[in-house]
Amino acid sequence: MKTNLRVTILLTLFISFAAQAQEEEQEVEKKGFKKENLFTGGSISLAFYNNTFLIGASPVLGYNLTSWIDAGIVANYNYTSYRDYNFVFNDKLRQTVYGGGVFARIFPVRFLFAQVQPEHNFIHLKLIRNAGGSESYNTSVNSLLVGGGYTTGRQKDDKSAFYYVAILFDVSGNNSSPYTDGYGRTIPIIRAGLQIPLGQGGGRNE
Numbered sequence: 001m002k003t004n005l006r007v008t009i010l011l012t013l014f015i016s017f018a019a020q021a022q023e024e025e026q027e028v029e030k031k032g033f034k035k036e037n038l039f040t041g042g043s044i045s046l047a048f049y050n051n052t053f054l055i056g057a058s059p060v061l062g063y064n065l066t067s068w069i070d071a072g073i074v075a076n077y078n079y080t081s082y083r084d085y086n087f088v089f090n091d092k093l094r095q096t097v098y099g100g101g102v103f104a105r106i107f108p109v110r111f112l113f114a115q116v117q118p119e120h121n122f123i124h125l126k127l128i129r130n131a132g133g134s135e136s137y138n139t140s141v142n143s144l145l146v147g148g149g150y151t152t153g154r155q156k157d158d159k160s161a162f163y164y165v166a167i168l169f170d171v172s173g174n175n176s177s178p179y180t181d182g183y184g185r186t187i188p189i190i191r192a193g194l195q196i197p198l199g200q201g202g203g204r205n206e
Contacts, residue, residue, distance in 0.1 A: 040062075058191065060072050070105045
């Protein structure tokens with residue numbers, strides 16, 4: 001009985017979600033591109049994890065595809081400092097990252113969202129050895145950030161700016177990712193930001 005009830009609930013949710021998606025797609029096709037659906041803004045990043053410190057900024061330019069999907073492009077700049085790098089006491093690694101990618105946010109409810117963000121970043125590294133001396137090198141790497149967050153003020157007919165906070169993880173499995181610590185472990189990235197509508201009327205039409 002419990003299993004049947006769960007299946008019924010899941011099917012109902014799926015059908016409702018599919019119907020909403022179809023309705024939104026038809027609305028987009030009917031109305032076409034609307035400049036008031038454009039938005040800008042961005043976020044700041046901050047992380048502390050096992051002798052690791054990260055701070056950065058990520059400006060965005062996006063478009064409200066439907067009332068439950070936002071998508072766009074993102075640029076980013078991050079600075080990371082590692083201590084006791086590769087288990088060597090007081091060795092330090094300084095990392096500067098710049099690059100960008102694309103993102104999509106899906107809102108199952110108006111105040112919660114899931115996010116996926118593939119990126120390609122260029123990395124400058126400087127290793128400062130406790131025993132003396134330093135070395136530098138450059139590289140580039142792909143990352144795949146996945147996570148979710150909370151937002152305020154995002155409602156269907158509201159055309160005002162709103163704030164959000166998200167936590168993301170790089171699930172690419174790449175040990176050279178700028179979002180891993182000195183031991184190759186994924187660092188949780190906390191981003192707090194502002195989304196600002198563009199276009200006529202001072203906002204988006206969702």
